[in-house]
Amino acid sequence: MDELVLGGHRFTSRLVVGTGKYKDFPTMNAALQASGAGMVTVAVRRLDLKARGEASLLHWIPKDMVLLPNTAGCFTAEDAIRTCRLARELQLGGENPLVKLEVLSDAKTLLPDVEETLEAARQLVAEGFRVLPYTNDDPVAAKKLEDAGCAAVMPLGAPIGSGLGLRNPYSLQMILEQAKVPVIVDAGVGTASDCALCMELGVSGLLVNTAISGASDPVAMARAMKLATEAGRLAYLAGRIPRKLYGSASSPLAGVIGAA
Amino acid sequence: MRATVNGEPVELPDGLTVSMLLQHLGVRAERVAVERNGEVVKQARHGEQRLTSGDVLEIVTFVGGG
Numbered sequence: 001m002d003e004l005v006l007g008g009h010r011f012t013s014r015l016v017v018g019t020g021k022y023k024d025f026p027t028m029n030a031a032l033q034a035s036g037a038g039m040v041t042v043a044v045r046r047l048d049l050k051a052r053g054e055a056s057l058l059h060w061i062p063k064d065m066v067l068l069p070n071t072a073g074c075f076t077a078e079d080a081i082r083t084c085r086l087a088r089e090l091q092l093g094g095e096n097p098l099v100k101l102e103v104l105s106d107a108k109t110l111l112p113d114v115e116e117t118l119e120a121a122r123q124l125v126a127e128g129f130r131v132l133p134y135t136n137d138d139p140v141a142a143k144k145l146e147d148a149g150c151a152a153v154m155p156l157g158a159p160i161g162s163g164l165g166l167r168n169p170y171s172l173q174m175i176l177e178q179a180k181v182p183v184i185v186d187a188g189v190g191t192a193s194d195c196a197l198c199m200e201l202g203v204s205g206l207l208v209n210t211a212i213s214g215a216s217d218p219v220a221m222a223r224a225m226k227l228a229t230e231a232g233r234l235a236y237l238a239g240r241i242p243r244k245l246y247g248s249a250s251s252p253l254a255g256v257i258g259a260a
Numbered sequence: 261m262r263a264t265v266n267g268e269p270v271e272l273p274d275g276l277t278v279s280m281l282l283q284h285l286g287v288r289a290e291r292v293a294v295e296r297n298g299e300v301v302k303q304a305r306h307g308e309q310r311l312t313s314g315d316v317l318e319i320v321t322f323v324g325g326g
Contacts, residue, residue, distance in 0.1 A: 018326030028324065043325025046266040046318065047292055049285055057322055058291065072325050082295065086320050089293035089300045160326070209326025 002233065004038075004205050006182055007098045007130035007151040009066055011038035014199065015229045016068065016184065018209025022218065025060040031212055032062060034222035039066040041100055041207065043073070044083050044090065067091065068132070070100040075113070077103060077120035084124055099124065100154070100186075100207075102134040110160040110187075114141045118148060125149035134186050137171040143178060152181050154207060157188030157198065161210040165194040169201060176202050192221075192228035199232025200240065261313040278306040281317070292321050 004011040017037040022028035032040060040061055061067070069087035071080040084099045091097055101120055105113040112135050124131045130151040135141050142153040155175055158164035165188060166172065176183055182204035189195055189208045198206055208225055215221035261274050265285070276284060278294055278301050294301045295318040301309050311317075 019324040020326045022324060041326055042322040044293075044320050045323045047287065047321045049266060049287070049319070056291070057324055067322070069322065070325055082298065085300045086293045086295055086318070087322075089302060090291055090320070090322055092303065207326070 002237070004182065006039075006184075006205070007132065008096060009039070009098070011066075011205075013038045013226070013229070014205040014233055015195070015226060016041065016205060016207040017212060017222070017225075018207070019057060019061065020209050021213040025057070027218055028213070029060045029062070031218040031222040032065065034219045034226065035208075035212065036226045037065065039068050039098075041068045041070050041209070043070055044087050066098070068098050068100050071102050071120075072100075072104075074103050075105070075116075077116040077123070080116070080120040081123050084120075084129055085127075088129070096128050096130050098130045098132065098151070100132050100134065101150075112136055112156070114138065117141075118144055121145055121148045121150055132184070137168050137175070139171060139174040139178060142175045142183075146179060146181050150181065152184055152204070153179060154184045154186035157185045157194065160187040161214075162188055163190030163211055163214075164188055165190050166198055166201075169197070172198070172201055172203070189225075192224040195225050195228040196232035196235070199229055200235045202236050205229075261311070263311060263313070263315045263317060265317045266319055272311065276311050278309045278311070281311060282306070282319070285319075287319065292319055294319055 004014050013036045015035055015037045016039045017035045018041045071083040074080040080103045088097045103113045103116040105111050117133050121131050121133050132152045132154055133145050133150050134154045137155040145153050157166040184205040185198045185203050186207040189211045195206055212218050212222045261272055263270055263272050297316055
């Protein structure tokens, strides 16, 4: 069985999906189911004290999906650490909770602040969290996060929500060669072929939100991502042929009619 | 007494516990977490932790995100 083992959980799907930016909860629910994901990200935000009795997000997340709280929107290690502690409390203080650590540098690029991320990762690991950090496609940063005790490293393919796909496959290959923890491409996926490409390079999994929730038909795109992730994984395991400059005939060259 | 809840200054009755504060604010969401002056107040202690004047409180929940 080809499983993704991540932070103490075993997943048959290698796709992790977000729950942000859906037009409504029923669409989100249908897309989550169509994606086949075993884990979904959620954000931690101030409760709207004026909106009473509103439908809760959690009612619309299938019960068998593992929740991965994120620290999205945090720009300092301190805020990210506080957010993780609140997330643990929201999950009723479970043992070694999983968190997606995300500390951003600025609101325009949404690129990770690796220095703050590393500082937060060290503290959170010491507090018993299983930390999945969003990071740059930088092999040095990935190694430092792994050495800090993170349960995975999650380099970006491109900026969050940009849909630009995998911009630097060579950096990703370096990260993959050295990593002893799962490598998950987080951010940048635009369409299904991006999923397949990343998986073919050998990443352990993918985290996708905007490319699904922002598609014209999010449920169909969720299914496309599921299939592409599976196809890419299979192709990686199958072992692709090397690239060659010249042609190589598929049919025998001998026995062609009319030959002398 | 004066306190700050989710960034807003509020006037609250004296001597509230965290549980009473949630009731006072009409919070009905089944899953919330409370931070008081930068420290999480565990749910099991909501009934015993009493607020004091000038407290800074954050009441949070899960929302959609990536």
